[in-house]
Amino acid sequence: MIAEQEIHGPKLLLLSDSVKGQYGPQYVASSYDLMSAISDKQILAEAIKIVRIGPTHEDYWDAWLDVEASAYISHHDALYWLESHDGNIWAVREDFTDVERGNWGW
Secondary structure (H helix, E strand, O other): OOOHHHEOOOOEEEEEOHHHHHHHHHHHHHHOOOEEOOOOHHHHHHHHHHHHHOOOOOOHHHHHHHHHHHEEEEEOOEEEEEEEEOOEEEEEEOOOOHHHHHHHOO
8 A cells, every 4th residue: 555645646656765775676576566567477576576685686676677667556446657767766657648747857
């Protein structure tokens, strides 16, 4: 479940801020129910397992890229994709438009 203070408008959810630094991906992988958008669910499961170990694992950042590219979360019956931006990790609702992205400064 995502705390209400983490919501920045209806389409962006802050999952981890830049203060967590290199541990942000580990926090997200350990704290949220990540679902797979790919048919081979085992690939994402292995990547999540590595990210949960933390940045001491040699494949941490590659695994995080796999998680970010193929995982999503559900919140209030909407799907949100993961996206890193300026050290923050966001859940971005699937209908976030390019215009909204530009207005947000991305």
